[in-house]
Amino acid sequence: MLVYQTENFKKRLSKDFPHLKENVENFISQLEQLPFQEAISRLDRHPPYLKHRIGKFRIIAKILTPSEINIKSPTLVLIV
Numbered sequence: 001m002l003v004y005q006t007e008n009f010k011k012r013l014s015k016d017f018p019h020l021k022e023n024v025e026n027f028i029s030q031l032e033q034l035p036f037q038e039a040i041s042r043l044d045r046h047p048p049y050l051k052h053r054i055g056k057f058r059i060i061a062k063i064l065t066p067s068e069i070n071i072k073s074p075t076l077v078l079i080v
Contacts, residue, residue: 001039002075003032009059009078017057024054028078036074050076 005028013021031039043050043061052059064075 001031001034001036003028003078004075005078013057017055020055020057024057024059027052027054027059031076039076049079 013024017024031042034042040050040063043052043059048062050061050063052061060079061076062079064077066074069075
């Protein structure tokens with residue numbers, strides 16, 4: 001699964017939660033290796049978003065479909 005991290009996501013992780021950066025990167029790496037349905041099952045659904053907590057850092061994501069952006073597969077966009 002394709003996982004895109006916004007600049008805001010990267011900045012917030014580096015600035016406010018540097019001690020969790022490795023854990024978050026490992027989680028993202030695991031998601032990238034999974035099929036779409038299995039990857040999103042690892043996150044809590046709060047339509048239209050998906051959420052996952054690592055320590056005090058909350059990953060908020062949104063699924064973008066190929067019709068919304070110019071790519072061939074669904075993409076998980078990490079927002080905050």
